[in-house]
Amino acid sequence: MQRTPLHAWHVRAGARMTVFAGYEMPLWYTSALAEHKAVRTQAGLFDLGHMGVLSVSGRYAESFLNLVTTNYAGWLYPGQSQYGFLLDPEGQVIDDLMVYRLGPQEFILIVNAANEGKDWDWLCAVNEGRALLDPERPWVEPDGPVTLRDLKREEGLVDLALQGPASRAVLARLLSPQDRHRLVALRRTEFLELRVAGHSLLCARTGYTGEPLGYELLVPGPAVEAVWEALLEAGREKGLIPCGLAARDSLRTEAGLPLYGHELAGELRILPHEAGFAPYVKLHKPFFVGRSAYLRALGNWTREVVRFWVEPGQRPIRAGALVVDASGAVVGRVTSCVVLEEGQVGMALVPRALAALDTRLGFVVSPGGEGRVPLVIWGKVIPRFLRKETLPAPGGE
Template identity: 50%
Template sequence: MQRTSLYDLHLGLRAKMVPFAGWEMPVRYNSVQEEHLAVRRAAGLFDVSHMGLFEFTGDNVHLFLNTVAANDVSLLKVGRAHYSFLLDPQGHVVDDVYIYRLEKNRYWMVVNAANNDKDWAWLNAVREGRVCIDPERPWSRALGTETVSIRDMRNPAGGSEMRVQLALQGPRSRDILLALLEPDDALIEPLLEMKRNEILHGRLAGYDLYLARTGYTGEPMAFELFVHPAAAPALWSALLEEGRPLGLQPAGLGARDSLRIEAGLPLYGHELAGPLDLNPADAGFDPYVKLYKPFFVGKAAYVAHEQKRQARLIRFELEEERVRMPRQGDVVVNRKGRVVGAVTSASVDSEGRLVGLAYVQKQVSTRGARLGVFQLDARTWADKPLGELKAGDRVQLHDSIKVISRFLNKKE
């Protein structure tokens, strides 16, 4: 089991540690709901240094990235970033990623911790021509492979250039960063002018880092900080010290999950890939797949799937109180009891309501539609023939849910 450079600090904060994607990570420090609300009302600080970070360099590196990623990398200007997907030739999601353009021929890609090794193997296999990327033209290779280099930024061989991530998320997050700066610091103006999906390089309170206005909580004001792993503990402590008077709290994986569910964001293995083999369009993120590009790995299969797709992801809320939280795989039915889909994730939102995500047939996916959820792991009347039921026997009833807006509309 791996540990981040912040492990001892987590123990000092009495975090509950759990195994996650091969790492020992903090799931919570206090209650998940308290940390959730801190992010929505002030700010939360997350250790996300377990996530993968790859660097791509070389002439025509954008051509290579435009082959392996579904979004259009050619649209990225230096200092900008966007969300994207890696697909395999059959259109299945390899991973969802964030791509940052640091220089003309230098990009970063953040990948999920659980997929780090798989993604590294896939990207290098494509670069080296060891895998088929187009079943219709099995001899074809990705563009730019001759000059592209890929580097794992968490590999100790990177020395002083190593980078890991911290995430500072919430409406007071920029104020906390500003509190670390002297009144005449040159970083103040760029920080105040930063727009969403921008990234810059600078020194923050003496720490050399890259600062990106990105995140995974649905918060419009959110930052991710890329710093050397040896400097991460000191930076973490400095942020907490300056941020506590502004409401900053450390936050664990539990709040990270509840926040992204409330916001309607997908998680690999749940709303992407997973038991239902969902793709970006299934999850409602088709705008990040640019079909006007002549080619990207998985394009043909993705288009074929889209022509037949009859379902979509919804966000829902439970209409009853004191019911069990839905779980991945729970069955969704319409008002007549016909199965129309399945739950992918669920949690508690900022108002204390049970909310979740489910993949359902399009005809029942409109906002305001009322559906039901049956617990997959519960005993039902099917365990005993109806004719044998007696007074006092229990049968399972569905929990009523209502379709709500697909995404949390939180304005800056």
């Protein structure tokens, strides 16, 4: 079992620990609901030290990423990032990832902890010419070699997430006047280098909570505890609290964001367009790995991930629960669901004909059998993503 550099801090703070993707991580410190509410109303701080941090550099770095990812790396300027997917030659999702452009020939990739080893092996195989990239055109290969590095292993880089409406005000308290102005000017998906608590780090305006204001920080391992504690101290008056994986999952579920193995890939083999992320597959590119197979799947698009709501007071709906239509016919499967004060919010894979807003869906929470009647809870389809567009005024948080 692996541990992040903040493991001892989590234990001292009394966190409930759990194992996720081979790492012992905090599940919560107080409660998942309290930490969820803190992010939506104030701010929360997450240890993402389990996430993979890879580097792609060299003369052919941009063309290499255009080959292996579905988005278009050529659109990025230094200081910008984008979301995308790694597909295999059959068009199936290997992973979803964030790509950050540091310079003309240098990029950083943030990948899922559960897929870190698989992603590394795939990228190395492509780079070394050991992977068949297109069964229909076996001669396709990268334009040239790149340098791949595992920055978490080599340099100990740790990903932290500071999320919520007060996150900018908290971070600004630790910055010089010049850096405060730079932080305010930072647009969504952009990043910059800052000095926090005496340590240099990368700060990106990205996140996985659905909050319009939030940051992810790439911090050198030896500095991570000092930066973590400085942020918590700076945010004490703003209501900043440490948050665990349970709140991270409930926040992304409420927001409609996918988790690999649930709303992407997994046993249901969900593809980006079915999950609501078709714009991140750039079909104007003449080629990327999996493009031909993906186009065929797109031409036979019959399923869609929807977000649903169930009124408060009902029995909890679990991932994997069957979904039924108004006639009682089984039509799909729940992929994620969370119980909140306002009711339950979740996602499910259903036929596209049932994806319209306010469509009534039933969720089987007790299958019945042996004379028992199945228990079905009813809800409705709501907008695919949580919309929180209002930003606090600079200095007014």
